[in-house]
Amino acid sequence: MSQSSSAVEVPQHIAIVMDGNGRWAEKRSMSRLSGHSKGVDAVESVVRGCLCHRVPCLTLFAFSTENWRRPVSEVDALFSLLVVALRQHMGFLKEHGVCLSFIGDRFFLSNYSSLLDELGRAEEETRGNNKLFLNIALNYGGRWDIIQAVKGFVSDHPSFSPEDISVESLSPYFCLSHLPEPDLFIRTSGEYRISNFFLWQLAYTEFYFTPVFWPDFNEKSLTDAIGVFQRRNRRFGSVGGSVDCDFGDVL
Ligand code: FPP
Numbered sequence: 345m346s347q348s349s350s351a352v353e354v355p356q357h358i359a360i361v362m363d364g365n366g367r368w369a370e371k372r373s374m375s376r377l378s379g380h381s382k383g384v385d386a387v388e389s390v391v392r393g394c395l396c397h398r399v400p401c402l403t404l405f406a407f408s409t410e411n412w413r414r415p416v417s418e419v420d421a422l423f424s425l426l427v428v429a430l431r432q433h434m435g436f437l438k439e440h441g442v443c444l445s446f447i448g449d450r451f452f453l454s455n456y457s458s459l460l461d462e463l464g465r466a467e468e469e470t471r472g473n474n475k476l477f478l479n480i481a482l483n484y485g486g487r488w489d490i491i492q493a494v495k496g497f498v499s500d501h502p503s504f505s506p507e508d509i510s511v512e513s514l515s516p517y518f519c520l521s522h523l524p525e526p527d528l529f530i531r532t533s534g535e536y537r538i539s540n541f542f543l544w545q546l547a548y549t550e551f552y553f554t555p556v557f558w559p560d561f562n563e564k565s566l567t568d569a570i571g572v573f574q575r576r577n578r579r580f581g582s583v584g585g586s587v588d589c590d591f592g593d594v595l
Contacts, residue, residue: 355527355573357401358394358566359549361541362386364533364557377421382559384429388436393566394476395440401477401523405541409449409485426482427462434469441475447519448484449492477523484519486543493517493544518544525549528573532558550576 362383369379387404394402407422430444437444446463453460463482496517501508515521526542526549534555538546552569554561577584 353574354397354399354570355550356399356524357403357526358399358528358530358569359403359405359526359542359546360390360529361405361531361535361539362558362561363531363535365559367533368557368559376418377425379557379559380422380425384425386559386561387429388433389562390566391437391440391442391476391478393563394478395442396563397567397570399476399570401479401520401526403447403479403481403520403526403542405481405484405539407448407482407484408540409452409483409488410540423456423459426480427459430462430466434466437466437470437478438473441473442470443473443475443477444470444480445477446480446482447489448482449488450483453483479520479523481541485540486538487540489519489542490544492519515544520545528552528569530554530569532556532561548578548580550578 365379365383366376367379368382369376372378390404391402393399406426407419411422412419436442444466446467450460450463493514494517497509497514498504525545525547529538529541529546529549530552531537532554534553536553542549550573552572554565554569556565
């Protein structure tokens with residue numbers, strides 16, 4: 345990572361909170377499930393966009409650790425939709441070199457064994473692909489990720505001392521530590537929250553919020569977001585550019 349950049353390059357990793365399926369449907373007097381179903385089309389469009397712009401990593405927040413608060417019928421329908429979408433799009437994903445992986449707490453998905461089988465199969469069938477790393481966060485929470493990272497570290501270093509804990513020593517235990525951290529975070533539907541998505545990984549990510557509901561987000565919307573990202577001046581805590589560092593007048 346450079347200390348300062350005008351971000352002219354494409355983001356190496358985009359993370360998206362796909363929000364607004366329910367409101368999109370409500371506005372059309374349709375069921376919430378219809379909104380989620382249209383949301384799958386938006387996923388396809390954004391995957392195409394990433395392939396087209398050569399964005400190597402995309403992570404989509406599909407189901408959070410807090411989404412269990414939804415009616416069981418909606419949770420079940422969402423998981424069924426995911427299974428159907430995976431089956432329908434597997435050919436496309438393989439043909440375009442997409443490597444799928446799922447992040448999140450699988451232990452609490454154990455009641456959904458057919459879903460777990462499907463996730464495992466999709467990961468297996470796309471393993472080795474490297475055009476786009478598509479990560480789907482399912483039963484994922486940023487706080488859960490921090491806790492599982494700390495547990496992983498402690499289990500590997502049972503006699504650690506406080507000085508052993510550092511950004512460098514903990515980082516490898518977080519989800520997706522093998523990929524670059526997100527350069528660009530997108531949230532649709534006009535909400536301005538992280539909602540327990542990546543907490544550790546977003547330390548220097550550029551944020552982009554749009555009022556567009558997720559089912560209406562498409563390749564063009566992605567191109568617009570990337571354009572905004574490319575006009576940002578990223579300094580990573582540095583001062584950037586050529587600045588006068590002579591503080592003689594004040595010190
Ligand atoms: C948020 O909209 C959306 C979700 C919780 C689910 C997202 C899932 C999909 C787009 C479908 C399956 C995903 C993949 C990766 C194929 P909301 O229901 O919170 O909308 P609202 O805030 O308007 O009610």
